[in-house]
Amino acid sequence: MVTIYDIAKKAGCSSSTVSKALNNSSTISKKRKEEIIAIAKLMGYVPNSNARQLATKNSWSIGILFSEDLNIGLEHHFFGGVLEAFKTYVEDLGYEVTFVSKKVGHQSLSYLEWCKYKNVDGVFIVTVDVDDVNLKELTESGIPIVTVDNGVLNVPTIISDNYQGTRMVLNYLRLKGAKNIAHIAGPMRSFAAQERIDAYRDVLTKAGVEIDEKLIIEANNYDFNSGKNALYQLVSQYGGVPDAIYAASDDIALGAIRALKELGYKVPEDVCVVGFDNIELTKYTSPALTTIAQDKVKIGREAAKHLIALINHEIESTPGIVKRVPVELVIRESTK
Known part of the structure; x- marks a missing residue:
């Protein structure tokens, strides 16, 4: 089994630097971080989720809110592409993504109750019915949230120009x-x-x-x-x-x-x-x-970067449009 010490030896750095890179810390350069992550992937490194949770107090899980109420499926050319880019970015950092639901088994839950039950670190809202009564409760909960293509919600938004x-x-x-x-x-x-x-x-x-x-x-x-x-x-x-x-x-x-x-x-x-x-x-x-x-790729990646920064307490949540992506x-x- 590949450890962070094996990666450190291959990358020519300390194990603490590897740990920072894998946890997307802002204390090392973007270039070095990407090099270490690439080496870890090539070596087949699989992070120990229990150890990471103890070390970081994070669940390493992100909830995806993709509302079925708007008749927009995952194959949608824009939102599907954005979601795929987001998913690729966060999974490369070791996060698991799971779709937010209003049910656990036969029990009905609000979005917030589901997120607390699953102990997610953050939520990515892809599409949602802004009139959903459960939405305000979630967006005002303090859970790190980012959305796309939506300036109505009181959360950070990434959108095309x-x-x-x-x-x-x-x-x-x-x-x-x-x-x-x-x-x-x-x-x-x-x-x-x-x-x-x-x-x-x-x-x-x-x-x-x-x-x-x-x-x-x-x-x-x-x-x-x-x-x-x-x-x-x-x-x-x-x-x-x-x-x-x-x-x-x-x-x-x-x-x-x-x-x-x-x-x-x-x-x-x-x-x-x-x-x-x-x-x-x-x-x-x-x-x-x-x-x-x-x-779509840029929008998805920017949303992922912003959410990870919120989860890691590197930035504060700013409601409204935080980035417009050129077209x-x-x-x-x-x-x-």
């Missing part, structure tokens, strides 16, 4: 000559949707463009059918088609393109369409979709 992405889209479309740019927004229960529609209004206003409310439609959800239905509503409300459409998600954009084709319009010849997410499918659609790429405009056929 929605303003930057919206500005990129609108500036690009205006440079291409588009004068009437519609926005198919996501549902307003989504914080990201609120940020993107606010950015749409702000960017155009600052450019001296008067906002035409007939060019704004709220989709019921972020999916294909919602985008398709929203396009029909837009055409009816506006009395025709605009020069370009900025959709709050790729699925909404693809649904809108389908509806445009059914109405006899060509993309991009008649209407340019831009999405948001950069899901894998957008490379292969006809036309391939111009979109804003979100860095990128990916230009494809739907705007050429």
Whole structure:
């Protein structure tokens, strides 16, 4: 069985330095920490959870809150990718992840009761119904918590730079000559949707463009059918088609393109369409979709780093957005 002394010998350092690296201490450099962790993995080191709990008073367990109530599964291209990056990062440090539930056996529990029962060191909220009565109790409990894509909860949040992405889209479309740019927004229960529609209004206003409310439609959800239905509503409300459409998600954009084709319009010849997410499918659609790429891996890793720092008492919990992750405009056929 590989011990920290074996790792120390291989790494050319003391056993205490190895222990600090494996416990993600901030007292050694990031480079050295990564070197030691890499050596430990190569040697097949498996930490003794009982010994670690005695030494650190931590359970080395993190709860994942991924609500089933929102009809968002683990295969979701954005949230699933964020979760995978988070999980990889914390597991490399020796943490176990477990999904928060409202039940233990046949007994119903609140989120907080479950977290106390499982003695988790922290909680990563991936998706959640913000109106859930159990949520406030959890977020006010003092347990280290981080979330993503949500500025409503009173906890630290990592989020894509929605303003930057919206500005990129609108500036690009205006440079291409588009004068009437519609926005198919996501549902307003989504914080990201609120940020993107606010950015749409702000960017155009600052450019001296008067906002035409007939060019704004709220989709019921972020999916294909919602985008398709929203396009029909837009055409009816506006009395025709605009020069370009900025959709709050790729699925909404693809649904809108389908509806445009059914109405006899060509993309991009008649209407340019831009999405948001950069899901894998957008490379292969006809036309391939111009979109804003979100860095799912970066968001997941930043969330993990922040939560670990909270668990280790290296930083204090600051409610609200603690980091905005840059996005990128990916230009494809739907705007050429």
